[in-house]
Structure formats: C-alpha cells, structure tokens
Amino acid sequence: MIYRPSCLILSVATAICLILPGCGCSRDKSDTSASEHAASELGALPDSVPEDGFVKMKIYPIGGSLARVFNDLNQVHVDEAKNIGISPIESPRSAWQIKRPIKHIESCDEYFVDNLTHSVPYLVPEASSLLKEIGQRFNDSLQARGGGNYKLKVTSVLRTRGAVKKLRKRNINATEESAHQFGTTFDISYTKFICDSMTVARTQEDLKNLLGEVLKQLRDEQKCYVKYERKQGCFHITARKYKQ
Incomplete structure (x- = not known):
C-alpha cells in the first residue's frame, strides 16, 4: 500500500513514535510486533541454517570478493538518496511534510522484515520495487540451482535523524x-x-x-x-533513479 501525506500521521508517525524516546507513546505488552505476526502467518522458522546435511550450490564469480565489488561510498548512497528520496524526518509531526509517496513494506514471499528497533518499514516506490525484485531474483536463482526454501531478512529501513544519532554512539558505520x-x-x-x-x-x-x-x-x-x-x-542497498 502506498501512503500519501493525508494518512501518514496514522502510519509513519505512529511507527516513528515507537522508536523516539520521550514522545509520550508506548507499546502495550500484549501487542504483537509486525515481524512476529508475519513469522506466524508465513510459518517462518528461525533465521538459521541446518547444522549438517548441506547440499552445495553452484556459485558464479562476480569479479572479486564481496567487500571489493560492493564498495560504493556512503556519499554516493546519500547523493542518490537525496535525489529520489523524502526529506529526513525529525519527529512524528514532520511526517506531515513528506511530499513524496512512500510504501509500507511487510514480510512476504520475497523477504522477511525483522523486528525493527531503530527504523520503520517504509520506502519510496523505487526502493520498495527494488527490494521485491531482489527477493524474486534470489528465489528464482535458488530454485534454478536445486531449490531450498530460504528468505532474505531485511534488518533496517527508514530511520529518523534521532535514530541515526543514537546509532552513531555505538556503530561506527552509522554516519551522521x-x-x-x-x-x-x-x-x-x-x-x-x-x-x-x-x-x-x-x-x-x-x-x-548467491x-x-x-x-x-x-x-x-x-x-x-x-x-x-x-x-x-549486511548489504547496505540504495535504490537508484529509474533509467528511461
């Protein structure tokens, strides 16, 4: 579902309130997180692989190690993000100022959304489509090489400025x-x-x-x-503007 500013206050703002300290909101102990509910609905098992009985898979070279091949600088990510993304969110109130439509993401056949503690599950349409395509290609490639029911795990999505500052205190890669x-x-x-x-x-x-x-x-x-x-x-991934 794609959300526009008229209904963001009931969705994004509420989600943001749960990760901002001192905003006056709290989560009831009886509430079930979105990820826990999704795991129940999808029958997802723990995020682990069996200890033995593995079937090796054909893996093709990509031209170097993962660290060497995937080394796009943070500034490259940020510049593209500014080009196609929303304005950073300071607080639930600032959610009203979002000018671009954003899409709520949730666990599905292509990926599983983790229990997010420093981010909320919303992406601009380009990023949402990219995430789904990554999951689809991963599933297709897995089946083409002999099968196995494994799903990608999304661990971080949209962060507020406050969440970024909090992460910087303990995570060297969480830049300002x-x-x-x-x-x-x-x-x-x-x-x-x-x-x-x-x-x-x-x-x-x-x-x-893979x-x-x-x-x-x-x-x-x-x-x-x-x-x-x-x-x-993890792989830190930023969607790029659609090319005509």
Missing part, C-alpha cells in the same frame, strides 16, 4: 548523514536467512554468495548502489 533517512535505503542480512521449511539444506556461505550474484546483476543494471558492511553483517 545516512541514506536511511531518505526512504531509499535498506539493509539485507548476509549472515542470517529465514528458513521456511527443511527441504534442501544450504550453507550460509552459499546463500550469501545474494551477492543477484545484487551484482542489479548493480550492473544501474538499479542500485551496494555497500558490503563487515561489522553489521
């Missing part, structure tokens, strides 16, 4: 000018994958490299910028 503030950027874990069923067991390393193949294709198609984050164990 983060592309996550513009609704164009999301993180996908490469250390954890959601296993929907125990069909064909795959290694975490193979799944990570995801790398998918991202390399999309990056070559000029659909995104990608940074391989070592300490955070």
Whole structure:
C-alpha cells in the first residue's frame, strides 16, 4: 500500500513514535510486533541454517570478493538518496511534510522484515520495487540451482535523524548523514536467512554468495548502489533513479 501525506500521521508517525524516546507513546505488552505476526502467518522458522546435511550450490564469480565489488561510498548512497528520496524526518509531526509517496513494506514471499528497533518499514516506490525484485531474483536463482526454501531478512529501513544519532554512539558505520533517512535505503542480512521449511539444506556461505550474484546483476543494471558492511553483517542497498 502506498501512503500519501493525508494518512501518514496514522502510519509513519505512529511507527516513528515507537522508536523516539520521550514522545509520550508506548507499546502495550500484549501487542504483537509486525515481524512476529508475519513469522506466524508465513510459518517462518528461525533465521538459521541446518547444522549438517548441506547440499552445495553452484556459485558464479562476480569479479572479486564481496567487500571489493560492493564498495560504493556512503556519499554516493546519500547523493542518490537525496535525489529520489523524502526529506529526513525529525519527529512524528514532520511526517506531515513528506511530499513524496512512500510504501509500507511487510514480510512476504520475497523477504522477511525483522523486528525493527531503530527504523520503520517504509520506502519510496523505487526502493520498495527494488527490494521485491531482489527477493524474486534470489528465489528464482535458488530454485534454478536445486531449490531450498530460504528468505532474505531485511534488518533496517527508514530511520529518523534521532535514530541515526543514537546509532552513531555505538556503530561506527552509522554516519551522521545516512541514506536511511531518505526512504531509499535498506539493509539485507548476509549472515542470517529465514528458513521456511527443511527441504534442501544450504550453507550460509552459499546463500550469501548467491545474494551477492543477484545484487551484482542489479548493480550492473544501474538499479542500485551496494555497500558490503563487515561489522553489521549486511548489504547496505540504495535504490537508484529509474533509467528511461
């Protein structure tokens, strides 16, 4: 569903209120998080891979290590994010000032949205479409190489300025000018994958490299910028403006 400013106060603002300290909102203990509900609905198993019985998968080279290939600078991400994204959100009230439509994302066949603690699950349409395409290509590639029901895990999405400042205190990679503030950027874990069923067991390393193949294709198609984050164990991905 795509949200425009008229209904953002009931969606984005509410979600933002839950991650901003001292805003007067709280989450009832009886409430179930979106990710927990999605896991129940989708039957998702823990984000781990089996301990044995692996079936190795054919992995194709991408021209270097993941860290070397996916090394787009933060400023490159930020510049593109400013070009196609929303204005950074300072508070729930500032959600009214969003001029671009944004889309709520939730767990689906293509990916699983983690229990977000420093971000909210909203993206501009370009980024939402990119995320879905990454998941679709990952699933298709996995099935083409013998199967296995694994799903990508989204660990961070839209962040407020306050959330970015809070993260900077403990995370060296959470820069003051983060592309996550513009609704164009999301993180996908490469250390954890959601296993929907125990069909064909795959290694975490193979799944990570398969995801790398998918991202390399999309990056070559000029659909995104990608940074391989070592300490955070994720791919930091920013959507690019559609090319005609």
